[in-house]
Amino acid sequence: MKYFSTITALLVALVFAITVPALELNDSHLTNPAWPEHARLHEAWQLLSNALIVVLAAWLVATRKAPLLGLTLAAIISLSFLFAWLTGDAYGGSMLHSDGTQMTVGGVNAAVLIVSLLAVLLAIAISGERRLAVGE
Structure with missing residues (x-):
């Protein structure tokens, strides 16, 4: 399970620390001249925060220092995106x-x-790590 958890955490880090910023560092997102400066600041903040959190998460899992915490942090980033997508109609997203x-x-x-x-x-x-933690 530890290899599965590590590979999963590294995939999340690859997506949110490298792929998403690479896709959003352009005129459709971060440097979009139609966006207010304040919105661009929030975009930069979100990209950096998510990247640093998932890198920390991957490190916690890969080093086995706190794999369940690392996976939970990665899940928060992923689920937050999905929640924002699902509720987009409520705020015009x-x-x-x-x-x-x-x-x-x-x-x-x-x-x-x-x-x-x-x-x-x-x-x-997360399910596998929880089972490992309780010794199943």
């Missing part, structure tokens, strides 16, 4: 880019698909 496009895989938004998969992997890893 959308996965569509300013030009009305989105990246899809089989008609499903790619980010939603990837983060949903990560959430499932994290749930499995």
